[in-house]
Amino acid sequence: MKIVQIKCPSCGTPIRMKNKERIFLCDNCKMMHTRNHGIESIDYEIADFAPGTAGERMYMPFWRLYCDFSIRSKNVERGSFFRLSQWIKGDRDSGMLFVFIPAFDVSLEDFKILSTRLTLNPPHYHTTMNFGGVPRMPVLLTKEEAQELADFVVVTIEAEKPGVLQYLDYSLIVKDEKIIYLPFIKTPSGPVLAV
Ligand SMILES: [Zn+2]
Numbered sequence: 001m002k003i004v005q006i007k008c009p010s011c012g013t014p015i016r017m018k019n020k021e022r023i024f025l026c027d028n029c030k031m032m033h034t035r036n037h038g039i040e041s042i043d044y045e046i047a048d049f050a051p052g053t054a055g056e057r058m059y060m061p062f063w064r065l066y067c068d069f070s071i072r073s074k075n076v077e078r079g080s081f082f083r084l085s086q087w088i089k090g091d092r093d094s095g096m097l098f099v100f101i102p103a104f105d106v107s108l109e110d111f112k113i114l115s116t117r118l119t120l121n122p123p124h125y126h127t128t129m130n131f132g133g134v135p136r137m138p139v140l141l142t143k144e145e146a147q148e149l150a151d152f153v154v155v156t157i158e159a160e161k162p163g164v165l166q167y168l169d170y171s172l173i174v175k176d177e178k179i180i181y182l183p184f185i186k187t188p189s190g191p192v193l194a195v
Contacts, residue, residue, distance in 0.1 A: 009039045021138040022103075023179065030129075032179065036142050044179035047125035049134075053194045055185035059136035062118065063101040063146035066176040069154070070094030072169040096175075098122050099153050101146040103179065104137035110190075115153045123182060125195040136181060147174045 006015055008026035010033075015024045023042060025032045032042040049057060071093040100118035102111050141149075150172055184191035 006035070009033055017138075020140055022142050023139045034143065036144070042143070042179055043177075044181065045127050046129070046131060046181045047123070047183055047195055048128040049183040049194050053183070053185060055187065055194075057134045057194070058184050058186060058191070059131055059134055059181040060184050060191065061103040061137060061139045062114075062180045062182060063103050063141065063143065064178045064180045065099040065101065065146060065150050065174045066178075067097045067099050067150060068094070068171075068173040068175055069097040070171050072171065099150045099172075099174075100180075101141065101149050101153065103139045103141040103146065105140055112156050115149075116157050118182075119153055119157065123193065123195045125182075131181070134183070139179060143177050146177065150174060 006017075006024060007013065008015055008024070008029060008031055010031040011026060011029040013026055013028040015026055017024055022036070023032055023034055025044075032044050034040050034042055046059070098119065100115055100122070102114050106114070154170070154172055183194045185194045
């Protein structure tokens with residue numbers, strides 16, 4: 001396995017990471033940064049496991065994009081039903097929205113399931129300061145790639161109701177990005193969220 005060695009821009013501690021990982025996390029001062037366009041600090045959160053969680057634990061990273069979502073036009077006469085517009089509180093057709101983008105190695109099918117499920121039902125959790133020895137999957141998606149995928153998630157959510165998509169005209173502006181490590185338990189039928 002090829003290893004790159006770099007130093008934490010904050011405290012100078014060497015950071016050893018797998019070559020493919022797109023973020024660097026310092027074990028000493030906990031700063032996370034990327035080097036895609038120069039050194040850039042990244043906000044992140046580690047969600048704690050629910051009390052009493054049993055089974056093999058792992059952390060999976062997601063980009064959580066805080067987005068300004070607004071619908072320019074929709075066809076109410078046809079009874080078109082927009083899941084995201086319904087989700088936005090109030091009568092207005094715009095609001096803030098968290099879009100979750102899996103940042104780890106994942107199949108397209110699982111990407112769709114995880115991103116739509118978490119975006120429509122953002123998980124509630126307590127944060128913790130460290131991983132507690134639980135393995136974490138590497139972040140393979142850059143922030144810019146995640147931003148580009150936000151539209152794909154919105155379209156995937158709306159496309160679940162056939163015939164609706166052609167009437168959707170919206171804008172989605174990413175305001176803020178954060179890596180969220182969510183706790184999962186391995187099961188025979190796949191990972192299960194454990195918050
Ligand atoms: Zn450091």
